[in-house]
Amino acid sequence: MTTLVVGVCGASSSGKTWLAAELSAGFAGRSEVISQDGYYRDNAAVQLLDYRHDNPEAIDFDALVADVEALLCNGHEDVPVYDYTVHAVAGTRRLAAPELLIIEGHLLFASAALRALCGYTVWVSAKADLRLERRLRRDIEERGR
Numbered sequence: 001m002t003t004l005v006v007g008v009c010g011a012s013s014s015g016k017t018w019l020a021a022e023l024s025a026g027f028a029g030r031s032e033v034i035s036q037d038g039y040y041r042d043n044a045a046v047q048l049l050d051y052r053h054d055n056p057e058a059i060d061f062d063a064l065v066a067d068v069e070a071l072l073c074n075g076h077e078d079v080p081v082y083d084y085t086v087h088a089v090a091g092t093r094r095l096a097a098p099e100l101l102i103i104e105g106h107l108l109f110a111s112a113a114l115r116a117l118c119g120y121t122v123w124v125s126a127k128a129d130l131r132l133e134r135r136l137r138r139d140i141e142e143r144g145r
Contacts, residue, residue: 003072005101005117009108010124012054013134019124020104032098036105038080039064043087056110064103065113071097072117084143 006023008016017035024031039060040046040053049055071077075097083090109115109123126134139145 001097001099003097003099003101004119005068005072005103007108007115007118007121008102008104008124009106009121011126011131012106013131013138014106014124014126016104016106016124019122020102023100023102027098027100030098031100031102032095033102033104034064034068034079034095035082036064036103036108037082037084038089040082040087040089046087054106056107059105059107059110061111061114065111065117068101068103068114068117071095071101 008020008023010016020033024033036059040058041060046052046055046058049057052058067077067079071079076094078092078094080089081091081093082088103114103118109121115121
């Protein structure tokens with residue numbers, strides 16, 4: 001089986017996660033989604049960066065690329081799961097190589113190595129006022145901020 005890798009990128013609250021979930025649902029049981037957020041570096045290090053979580057240096061792209069390559073080569077891999085309430089990885093989940101692998105995140109395309117793994121790339125766009133409204137709602141309702 002060959003896995004099709006699709007990268008979904010865009011600004012915060014543009015609809016990346018929703019689109020990834022919708023694409024995944026269309027492949028019911030034959031797809032997986034990896035979030036770039038699971039690859040944030042230690043929060044103490046991220047806080048020292050300019051633009052913090054919006055800085056590509058906040059993401060361990062080497063680990064993300066290695067995990068995607070391992071999934072594609074070995075047929076399975078454990079990927080990190082990020083906890084937004086404590087700003088840290090809260091564990092892992094095991095993935096089996098799917099027909100469709102969707103990788104989503106707002107800094108995804110900053111990595112040439114990751115872009116090279118993608119058969120398709122999608123940029124999700126939304127107006128700034130809509131993104132702000134969505135982000136405020138999400139951060140209050142889902143992330144306890």
